Every structure is written in structure tokens, then in C-alpha cells.
Amino acid sequence: MKVLATAHGDLPLPAFLPDATRGVLRLLDTEDVRRCGMDAVMVNTLHLSSHPGGSVVRRLGGIHRFMDWDGPVASDSGGFQVLSLITQSESLGSLSDRGFTYRLARGQAKKTLTPEKCIRLQLRLGADLLFCLDECTHPGSDRERQCASVERTVRWARECKAAFTRGLGKRGGEPPRLFAVVQGGNDPDLRRECAERLVGMSFDGYGFGGWPIDEQGRLVEMVEFVAGLLPAEAPKHALGIGKPENVVRCVDLGYDLFDCTIPTRDARHGRLYVFNGPPDTLNLRGDFYHCHYAEDDKHRRDNNPVDETCECLACRRYSRAYLRHLFAIHEPLAGRLATIHNLTFYARLMERLRAGAP
Numbered sequence: 040m041k042v043l044a045t046a047h048g049d050l051p052l053p054a055f056l057p058d059a060t061r062g063v064l065r066l067l068d069t070e071d072v073r074r075c076g077m078d079a080v081m082v083n084t085l086h087l088s089s090h091p092g093g094s095v096v097r098r099l100g101g102i103h104r105f106m107d108w109d110g111p112v113a114s115d116s117g118g119f120q121v122l123s124l125i126t127q128s129e130s131l132g133s134l135s136d137r138g139f140t141y142r143l144a145r146g147q148a149k150k151t152l153t154p155e156k157c158i159r160l161q162l163r164l165g166a167d168l169l170f171c172l173d174e175c176t177h178p179g180s181d182r183e184r185q186c187a188s189v190e191r192t193v194r195w196a197r198e199c200k201a202a203f204t205r206g207l208g209k210r211g212g213e214p215p216r217l218f219a220v221v222q223g224g225n226d227p228d229l230r231r232e233c234a235e236r237l238v239g240m241s242f243d244g245y246g247f248g249g250w251p252i253d254e255q256g257r258l259v260e261m262v263e264f265v266a267g268l269l270p271a272e273a274p275k276h277a278l279g280i281g282k283p284e285n286v287v288r289c290v291d292l293g294y295d296l297f298d299c300t301i302p303t304r305d306a307r308h309g310r311l312y313v314f315n316g317p318p319d320t321l322n323l324r325g326d327f328y329h330c331h332y333a334e335d336d337k338h339r340r341d342n343n344p345v346d347e348t349c350e351c352l353a354c355r356r357y358s359r360a361y362l363r364h365l366f367a368i369h370e371p372l373a374g375r376l377a378t379i380h381n382l383t384f385y386a387r388l389m390e391r392l393r394a395g396a397p
């Protein structure tokens with residue numbers, strides 16, 4: 040089995056990393072997360088560097104100690120978040136060859152995010168898997184814009200790697216891993232150029248950058264194309280890809296790492312993922328799951344669990360009717376049980392994929 044060795048244990052691949060954006064998975068504590076079968080989590084560098092602050096996290100022993108999670112932690116570069124802010128409103132920031140200037144909200148002081156600072160922030164948190172700063176573009180952007188983004192992404196990756204090597208110093212033990220992100224929009228030549236130049240710098244792993252999903256919710260062809268440009272043995276992260284059928288497809292294409300808000304966010308909105316039978320009897324390349332809408336009136340008197348084959352807290356102890364009732368009265372336990380169920384679904388899915396299920 041393929042694993043990613045980290046200072047916090049070997050991460051079996053492929054792995055799904057739920058988003059613990061602010062150092063917490065909403066409504067859960069880390070014991071719940073572990074019990075759901077999750078091996079690693081993803082945190083948001085900018086949020087944590089802003090609250091409570093990277094130096095606070097470091098002083099309190101690093102992100103693992105701070106949030107009481109002893110497994111691997113990945114941190115994003117913050118680039119995508121800043122770019123989303125700038126796209127929302129130019130008054131929230133700007134982009135140059137040096138990096139980004141931004142404010143997380145109107146009225147806040149402006150900050151900068153350069154490649155070096157991005158790595159410094161992630162090292163300060165003490166994450167096991169770090170990402171280089173990159174510039175994500177919209178697939179609809181013109182070629183000139185895509186070219187500029189590839190240039191910046193490659194240059195920033197080089198600067199990130201230098202900052203990473205400096206930042207590690209003489210630190211012993213298993214070092215954190217640094218991943219670079221491939222950009223280039225929908226242009227195969229630019230994607231190839233970006234991938235080749237990044238692979239030439241030899242990173243510990245690579246991520247698919249840009250928009251992986253089209254308007255119909257399907258994977259774009261570039262996801263496959265980029266996987267083919269990267270070394271077979273290098274871990275590959277499919278950033279932001281999370282619908283179960285897309286995860287399966289990406290694993291077939293050679294991707295090993297996933298992070299996405301889908302299971303947790305959907306859970307809070309009463310959308311639960313349910314296997315169409317015991318997972319070991321299902322063909323994962325066909326219709327293998329459906330969604331259970333917890334708030335639906337038809338569950339009012341339904342005494343069955345959400346998923347009979349699921350051993351999670353919600354399915355073991357409560358009925359569809361009770362879960363529906365909790366959602367109806369806006370009880371936070373509803374979101375908590377639903378989140379536990381969805382994460383358990385993803386853990387079971389990854390377990391099947393790791394076992395090489397058809």
C-alpha cells in the first residue's frame with residue numbers, strides 16, 4: 040500500500056482530508072474525527088495566522104498540540120483564499136509578481152502574502168504537508184493571463200522551496216513535505232510547461248490547481264491530463280475535489296490526496312451520503328451511493344437508521360425520524376450527527392479504494 044511518511048505517522052493513500060479550516064471541524068472534536076476513521080486533516084493557513092495567530096499556535100506547541108490531533112496535518116498556502124477575496128472586491132487586495140496584498144475584511148489592516156511568508160506561516164503552524172503559493176486562474180481567462188499565472192506559479196514555487204529549505208535548518212526527524220501546484224488553465228501546453236518546470240525542481244508532491252469541475256459538476260479533462268504529466272510515484276493532491284464519484288475517478292487517474300468541504304458542509308445542510316448496500320459488494324465505478332435528505336418530511340415516522348450498513352454514532356443509535364426532528368428544531372446535535380455520518384462514509388469509501396475495490 041502506498042503511504043506518505045510524515046512526522047505524525049504514515050498516511051495511507053489514497054486519503055481524504057476533511058477541512059479543519061480554523062483548527063476545528065465544525066461541531067466535532069478530534070476524538071470524533073478519529074472515530075469516524077479520518078487519518079489526517081487540512082487547516083487554513085490564513086485563518087489560523089489571523090486567529091489565534093501563528094506565533095500563538097507555535098508557542099502552544101504547534102497545530103497538533105493546539106487542536107489535540109496527533110495525525111498528519113496539511114496546511115494550504117492561503118493563495119486561493121486571497122485570490123477569492125480579490126475577485127470579490129478589488130478593495131480587499133491586489134496581486135503582483137511579489138505576491139498578494141489583502142485584507143480579510145473591510146476595515147482590517149492590509150497584509151502581504153509572499154512566497155517566503157506563506158512558507159514561514161505554514162512552518163510556524165507545524166503542519167506536515169505544506170503547499171507552495173500559486174496563482175489560480177479562471178479557465179475562462181485569456182492566454183496572456185494564463186501565461187502570467189504559470190510564470191508566477193513557477194517563480195513562487197522556487198522561492199517557496201528556498202524558504203522551506205532555509206526554514207527547516209538543521210531540524211532532525213521526518214521533515215514536512217512541500218507540494219507544488221500545477222496551473223495553466225485549460226491550455227495543455229501551459230499545463231505541460233508548468234508541470235515540467237515544477238517537476239524539474241523536484242517537490243515532494245504535486246497538486247492540481249485551477250478549477251477542476253465544470254458547470255455540470257463533472258471533472259474537467261485537464262485533471263487527467265495533468266496527472267499524466269507528473270511522476271507516477273509522486274503523491275498527487277486533487278485540491279478541492281470531493282464528490283464521491285469524482286474522488287473515485289481521480290484515484291483511477293493516480294491522485295492520492297483529497298480535501299473538500301463537501302462532506303462537512305453538506306452534513307450541516309442535512310445532506311447525507313449513503314452507500315447503496317454493503318460497500319464491499321458495490322461497484323465504485325457505477326452508482327454506488329445516494330443522498331439522504333435528513334429534513335425531508337417522509338422521514339417523520341421512519342424508525343430505520345440513515346444507513347443500515349454504517350457503524351457511525353448516528354446510524355448506530357438514532358433513527359431517521361429522530362435526526363429529522365433534530366434538524367426541524369435547529370438543534371446543533373443534528374449537524375454533529377450528520378457530520379459524523381458523512382465523514383464515516385468518506386472513510387469507508389477511501390478504505391475501499393485503498394483495498395483496490397472495483
Ligand SMILES: [Zn+2]
Binds near residue numbers: 379
Ligand atoms: Zn452513519
